[in-house]
Amino acid sequence: MPKTRFTQIGRAIPRREDRRLLTGNGRYVDDIEIPGALHACFVRSPHPHARIVRIDAKAALAMPGVAAVLTGADLAQWTTPLRVAPPIEGLHPVEMTTLPVDKVRFHGDPVACVIARDRYLAEDAAERVEVEYAPLPAVANADQALAEGTALVDESLPSNLVSEQRFSTGDVFARRREAHRVVESAFSQHRQTHLPIETRGCAALWDEGREHLTLHIGSQVPHPLRTQLAARMRLSESQVTISSLDVGGGFGQKIALYREELTVAAASRHLRRPVRWREDRMENLLAASHAREELCRTRAAVTDDGRLLGLELEILEDFGAYCFYPANYLARVVAMILTGPYKVSDYAFVVRVVLTNKCGSGPMRAPMSITSWVMEGTMDAIARELKLDPLEVRRRNMVAAAELPYTMPTGEVIADITPRETLEAAVTRVEYAQFRERQAAARREGRYLGLGLCSVVESTTYGSRFYKAAGIPGSGHEAAWVRIEPSGAVNASLGLGASGQGYETAFSQVVGEGLGVDPASVRIHLGNTDVAPYGMGSRGARGGTAGGATLFLCARDANEKMLAIAAKLLGFDSSEGLRMVEGKVVREVLGERIDTGISFAQLARTAYLDPTALPAGMAPGLDFSRTYDPPPMTYSNAAHVCEVELDVETGAVRILRYVVAEDCGTVLSPVVVEGQQHGAVAMGLSGALLEHMLYDEAAQNITGSLADYLVATATDLPRFEILPMHTPSRGNPVGTKGMAEGGVMGAIGAISNAVNDALAPFGVVAERQPLSPDYLRSLLRGKTP
Amino acid sequence: MDTVDFELSVNGERHAVRAEPRKLLTDVLREDCRLTGTHVGCEHGVCGACTVLVDGRPARACLLYAVQMRGHEITTIEAIAKDGVLSPLQQALHEVHGLQCGFCTAGIVMTFEAYLKENPRPTEEEIRDVLSGNLCRCTGYQNIVEAVLKVVHA
Numbered sequence: 001m002p003k004t005r006f007t008q009i010g011r012a013i014p015r016r017e018d019r020r021l022l023t024g025n026g027r028y029v030d031d032i033e034i035p036g037a038l039h040a041c042f043v044r045s046p047h048p049h050a051r052i053v054r055i056d057a058k059a060a061l062a063m064p065g066v067a068a069v070l071t072g073a074d075l076a077q078w079t080t081p082l083r084v085a086p087p088i089e090g091l092h093p094v095e096m097t098t099l100p101v102d103k104v105r106f107h108g109d110p111v112a113c114v115i116a117r118d119r120y121l122a123e124d125a126a127e128r129v130e131v132e133y134a135p136l137p138a139v140a141n142a143d144q145a146l147a148e149g150t151a152l153v154d155e156s157l158p159s160n161l162v163s164e165q166r167f168s169t170g171d172v173f174a175r176r177r178e179a180h181r182v183v184e185s186a187f188s189q190h191r192q193t194h195l196p197i198e199t200r201g202c203a204a205l206w207d208e209g210r211e212h213l214t215l216h217i218g219s220q221v222p223h224p225l226r227t228q229l230a231a232r233m234r235l236s237e238s239q240v241t242i243s244s245l246d247v248g249g250g251f252g253q254k255i256a257l258y259r260e261e262l263t264v265a266a267a268s269r270h271l272r273r274p275v276r277w278r279e280d281r282m283e284n285l286l287a288a289s290h291a292r293e294e295l296c297r298t299r300a301a302v303t304d305d306g307r308l309l310g311l312e313l314e315i316l317e318d319f320g321a322y323c324f325y326p327a328n329y330l331a332r333v334v335a336m337i338l339t340g341p342y343k344v345s346d347y348a349f350v351v352r353v354v355l356t357n358k359c360g361s362g363p364m365r366a367p368m369s370i371t372s373w374v375m376e377g378t379m380d381a382i383a384r385e386l387k388l389d390p391l392e393v394r395r396r397n398m399v400a401a402a403e404l405p406y407t408m409p410t411g412e413v414i415a416d417i418t419p420r421e422t423l424e425a426a427v428t429r430v431e432y433a434q435f436r437e438r439q440a441a442a443r444r445e446g447r448y449l450g451l452g453l454c455s456v457v458e459s460t461t462y463g464s465r466f467y468k469a470a471g472i473p474g475s476g477h478e479a480a481w482v483r484i485e486p487s488g489a490v491n492a493s494l495g496l497g498a499s500g501q502g503y504e505t506a507f508s509q510v511v512g513e514g515l516g517v518d519p520a521s522v523r524i525h526l527g528n529t530d531v532a533p534y535g536m537g538s539r540g541a542r543g544g545t546a547g548g549a550t551l552f553l554c555a556r557d558a559n560e561k562m563l564a565i566a567a568k569l570l571g572f573d574s575s576e577g578l579r580m581v582e583g584k585v586v587r588e589v590l591g592e593r594i595d596t597g598i599s600f601a602q603l604a605r606t607a608y609l610d611p612t613a614l615p616a617g618m619a620p621g622l623d624f625s626r627t628y629d630p631p632p633m634t635y636s637n638a639a640h641v642c643e644v645e646l647d648v649e650t651g652a653v654r655i656l657r658y659v660v661a662e663d664c665g666t667v668l669s670p671v672v673v674e675g676q677q678h679g680a681v682a683m684g685l686s687g688a689l690l691e692h693m694l695y696d697e698a699a700q701n702i703t704g705s706l707a708d709y710l711v712a713t714a715t716d717l718p719r720f721e722i723l724p725m726h727t728p729s730r731g732n733p734v735g736t737k738g739m740a741e742g743g744v745m746g747a748i749g750a751i752s753n754a755v756n757d758a759l760a761p762f763g764v765v766a767e768r769q770p771l772s773p774d775y776l777r778s779l780l781r782g783k784t785p
Numbered sequence: 786m787d788t789v790d791f792e793l794s795v796n797g798e799r800h801a802v803r804a805e806p807r808k809l810l811t812d813v814l815r816e817d818c819r820l821t822g823t824h825v826g827c828e829h830g831v832c833g834a835c836t837v838l839v840d841g842r843p844a845r846a847c848l849l850y851a852v853q854m855r856g857h858e859i860t861t862i863e864a865i866a867k868d869g870v871l872s873p874l875q876q877a878l879h880e881v882h883g884l885q886c887g888f889c890t891a892g893i894v895m896t897f898e899a900y901l902k903e904n905p906r907p908t909e910e911e912i913r914d915v916l917s918g919n920l921c922r923c924t925g926y927q928n929i930v931e932a933v934l935k936v937v938h939a
Contacts, residue, residue, distance in 0.1 A: 018879040021887030022871060024822015024862035028888065031821035119812075120786075120805065197826045197834055197888045197922050248824070248888030249922050281827040500886030500923045671882045675924060679885060682925030706831035706920070713917035714926040 008513040009552075009734065012670045015505040016520075017246075017498075026246040029201045030278050032216050037203060038067055040264050040277035041122035043112040043129045044287060045104035048140070048357040048699035049151065050133035052103060055112055060125040065117035067271055069129055070263065072099035072111070078266045079232045082257075084323050088471040091163045094154055094323045098232070098262050103136065105153055105321035106357050107701045108286030113263050115275055138357040138699035142295070142318040145354035153321055153355035162319065163328040163353040167335065169409045170346030172301070175310025179301035185381040188768040189370045189748075191293035191318070191358070191693040193285060195711055196499075198248020200288055201278035202261045204268035213240045215265055218247035219527070220254045220497040221537025224474075226529045228257040233265060244527035250499035251683070252363040253289050255539055256324040282704045290693055291364030293318040294331060298378045301346075306382050306393040310346035311409075313338055313374070317353045322360035326472060327353040330367040333459065336410045337368065340375050340457035341419035341637065342397045347409035357699045363539065365683055366741035368459065373749035376454045380753050384760070390453060390753075391427060398423070398455070412459075414635050416729045416737070419455050422639040422661040425723050427453070429659050430641045443761060443785070448648055449656070450758025454640040454749030460664075460738025461545040461634040469632070477629035478546040479533035480554045482511060484562070484622035486608040488583075488601030490515065490522040492555070495535015496547045498526050501676065501740070503543065506669035510548050510734070514555020515562075516580025517600055533625060545738040546630050548668050552734050554626035561622065562603045568615040569606065570596055634729065636737035638662035640681070640746030646758035648780055651773030653689060653755055660746065661723040665737030670724070673739060678720050680743025686712035687744070688751045688769045761785035791855050795820065796864035806852045811835045813851035814861060822862040822891050826920070833919035836892035837861050843899045862891035865898060873936045874898060883932035885923030893919045897933055906937060 020026050057069035075098035085093030099110055112129050116122035137151040144150055145160035153160055176182050202217040213235060219225050222242040230240045247254065260277060268275040279288065294317040301310040317331045328351060335349040379397070383390035398420055399406045405415035430451070439449045464475040480494040492511045496503060504524045512519035525531050535547070563575035566585045572578075577588050583600040586593040604622060606613050611620035643657040660677060667673050690710040694703045703709040728735030748769070755771050762783040768775060786805045793800045793813065800818050811828075814820045814837070826834030828847045835846040838860035865872050871879065874897055884890040893916070900907070900915050907915070912933045916926060 014879050015882065017887070018884060019871070021884055021890055022875045022878060022894065023866045024820070024891055026822075026887050028821075028824070030815070030825070033819070120807065195922055196886070197832060197920060198824070198886070199826075246888075247886060248826075249886045251922070278825075281829065281832075502885070675882045675885055675928065678925035678927050679923045683922070705829055706827050707829075711920060711922070713920065714913040714930065715917045717925055717927075720925065720927055 006513055008509045008519050010667050015502045017504045028198055028246045028248050029216050029218050034203050034274045037274040037276045038115045039119040039122045040275055041114045041126045042110040043126045045109040045111055047133050047135050048107045048138040049136040050104050053132040053134050056130040060128040063125050065121045066125045068115040070113045072101035075099045086326050086472050090165045091328050092157050096322055098259055106359050115267050140699040142316050142354050145356050160355045162355050166350045168348035172310040172312050172346050172348045175301040175346045179309050180304040181302055183300045183382050183385050185298050185378050186767045187296045187374045189292050189294050190769055191290050192687050192691045193290050193693055194251040194253035194364050196249030199279045199284040202264055203276035204265040205274045206269040208272050216243050218254050219244040220250045222497050222527055222529050223495050223534045224537055225257055232262055242529045244497055247499035251365040285704050285709055286701050289362040290359045291361050296374045300378050302382050306386050306388045306396055308344040308397050311344050313349040315351045318356050319353050320358040320360040324360055324362055333368040334371045337459050338375055339408050341399050341455050343399050345409055366744035369744045372454050372456045372745040373752055376749040417635055417637040418663045419637050422725050423455055426639040426641045426659050426661040448646045448758040450644045450754040452642045452750040452754030454746045456638045456742040456746040458636050458742030459633055460541040460636055461630050463630040463632045465632040477627050478550040479535040479627045480551040481533050481625040482554045482558050484604045488604040493525040493532045494547050494551055495532050496538045496543050502672035506672050507551055510551045511555045514552050515559050517583045541738045541740045544668050545634050545736045548736050549733045550628040554624050558624045565603050566598050631731045634738055636664040636739050638742050638746055640750040642750035642754040644754040651776035655718040658718045659721045661725050663725045663727055664739035665729040666735030667726055676740040677722055677743050680740055681720055681747045682717055684744035684747025688748050689771055692770050791852055795859045808851055810846040810849040810851045820861050820863050824888050834889045834892040836895040843896050877932040877935040881928050881931045883928040889921045
């Protein structure tokens with residue numbers, strides 16, 4: 001990163017996108033007016049697993065205003081199936097058609113699509129589509145999936161075990177034999193969903209004359225989505241435009257090309273009419289995408305003073321019925337980075353992923369969310385069994401600054417992180433020693449306080465070398481362009497997809513920094529694939545790190561050319577000593593700045609309108625583009641401390657205090673970063689305490705409304721105390737390390753550890769989430785302190 | 786289904802509407818009145834994104850039929866900023882980063898525009914209690930609470 005101090009990057013500027021959003025002038029998918037658009041409504045399976053015997057759409061088609069009823073057979077003619085078959089050992093290739101043809105695989109699976117004049121009519125007509133099903137035995141959970149003689153969710157596979165990977169380094173069996181104690185722990189995370197307040201939706205416009213498809217959609221990844229959509233429509237990438245303006249939350253749900261969206265696009269081409277679709281909340285809960293259902297077990301071989309000798313991990317993930325992503329992708333990252341800030345060289349894991357008759361899973365803000373809970377819960381289990389202080393156990397195992405860069409047993413390298421510093425800052429902030437005294441005093445009064453620690457090492461930004469090593473097709477690079485127009489106005493773009501992260505603000509600061517102009521003069525254009533360069537989109541907290549660096553480098557290219565023009569105009573041989581400061585070219589001579597009288601706008605004018613004044617051989621114009629591929633993996637880190645009070649009579653958990661000390665490197669926008677910290681912690685706590693996507697024993701989803709699927713409100717969440725402890729990364733041109741998912745990881749672990757600390761006098765341990773009152777009461781029943 | 790003709794008064798303007806009686810207020814505001822600032826988040830009255838004012842009181846537009854609104858005055862987010870100047874609450878939300886994706890924001894602004902008129906000096910606890918009727922998936926609520934407090938203490 002450059003030695004000079006930033007003047008625009010890191011400034012606390014209120015967001016530039018706020019005004020339109022505050023006044024009702026945002027443009028979310030459903031706000032885009034499309035004259036003559038037809039509306040789609042999907043007929044969905046009430047069965048978790050059934051053969052489709054017959055679909056009779058006569059009654060629906062007879063309704064005036066109904067344009068079409070499309071089935072899997074129709075879509076199979078117009079689109080190609082999705083094949084997910086990366087060359088990964090132990091991962092079975094799978095394929096899915098656009099709509100099911102032979103059988104449905106979960107409650108909510110789309111079987112037909114009604115296209116009608118308006119949404120009300122489309123819903124009425126969907127009720128009149130008669131589908132005859134022959135129910136099949138349903139696979140309701142991971143244990144059933146693995147049982148002998150069980151039904152096959154995907155009949156092309158030999159079993160429901162769609163993926164299995166094993167890894168071992170060192171000798172974990174030898175470490176077990178020589179250990180003072182082998183500590184075993186279990187962590188069961190429950191099925192959840194992203195719940196963006198804006199549900200999924202899209203509007204497709206087929207231009208028959210130009211043979212061009214425009215899809216308005218809220219997307220985190222406009223270009224990868226275009227690639228998918230074009231291929232599956234048998235179109236070229238030059239025949240498809242994705243337009244994603246304002247997006248009402250994504251959290252990982254708006255990455256995949258869903259079957260409904262592809263159906264709507266194909267319907268538009270087939271009918272030669274614009275077609276739009278917005279799912280309702282029940283569809284979003286039942287059938288969009290789920291996440292997180294996994295059981296982890298650890299076995300830690302430890303010395304008598306709590307030092308880790310060896311560690312073993314087993315993961316069993318319930319991936320649902322369909323694979324929109326390689327099935328091993330989420331769980332494997334957990335296994336790869338589990339050890340986080342802790343030193344251990346003997347490590348082994350087995351990761352198994354099974355298919356069940358539930359909605360398909362995908363990445364949700366922190367796809368590896370369970371990681372820190374598992375590792376930090378293991379640390380607490382070690383402390384509990386050896387009767388040691390949990391903070392002390394962490395200190396004994398944690399990597400110190402002098403030991404960095406440190407290679408994890410999986411080969412992952414952590415560098416430029418500050419786990420000890422953040423942990424010590426967080427425990428100092430909560431007055432750890434005094435807390436133990438308060439806790440003891442409270443216990444004497446029959447009140448049960450708990451404190452939970454959770455250190456997070458967050459994998460934020462995957463470089464293309466990580467993808468290559470993992471055998472996953474794709475790249476981690478990002479692309480940007482910067483154009484200075486003849487008037488001096490600055491346009492810039494990159495291939496990310498915004499969904500609330502304040503990109504227009506943070507990235508205008510990055511461009512302003514690189515160019516030496518006021519960020520207010522920079523406009524960031526996002527989400528339209530005809531405008532933005534082909535980038536990899538927003539996922540995995542890569543925006544600031546990959547996107548910020550790319551855009552900064554691109555702006556520096558522009559700055560260099562402009563200063564070369566300035567040097568020519570000033571009659572200098574080189575631009576050495578010239579700098580652009582607040583839109584003016586200055587000369588730095590012996591530490592003093594001398595105004596040259598040349599402005600940014602004058603250089604822009606010259607570049608476009610007076611090319612003969614440019615240095616010899618320089619091309620006219622100020623049009624720059626750049627790509628950047630980050631290191632294989634970038635890590636940031638944080639320490640979370642959560643204090644709770646557990647009401648042992650009711651099982652209710654109240655959060656008394658929540659502290660986060662975080663180091664995410666150079667901060668582009670402190671406003672945005674703090675907002676992301678709050679939001680991530682909130683999502684973690686909400687999931688750990690309340691949210692639960694529930695299927696009954698017959699695999700019927702029984703959480704189809706927001707009265708059933710509970711999510712945290714303002715009264716459920718505490719005031720977060722944030723300690724910014726950012727130190728720049730040396731591996732990134734701007735120094736950023738990425739963030740926005742680690743808050744989820746930390747919250748899940750900190751709240752669990754806090755609740756277990758409160759439960760400690762009763763000799764019980766919560767190994768499951770959500771930490772609901774009924775679950776905690778079930779642990780406490782019949783127990784006395 | 787047959788349509789009915791009726792007048793709707795929104796933000797002080799009269800709109801002649803022809804719609805089915807079952808058409809929700811959310812859909813009539815967005816499609817017939819072309820006021821898309823009122824967002825639809827759940828259509829069952831839980832998330833609060835569609836909150837508008839009916840005769841000055843907050844109401845969930847997804848739980849009302851437009852035809853029921855004859856003779857009532859509807860206020861939507863589009864009427865809150867006056868002559869391009871943000872209301873104190875909108876301004877505070879901007880200054881303290883009280884919104885991220887912005888989808889739930891209109892409902893929250895409408896809820897508190899009404900609430901603060903009747904309760905100009907709420908405590909943080911009271912603010913959180915009122916805010917608990919609106920779901921926000923991005924902010925963790927803290928900066929929304931800050932924004933309301935900022936208005937209260939202005």
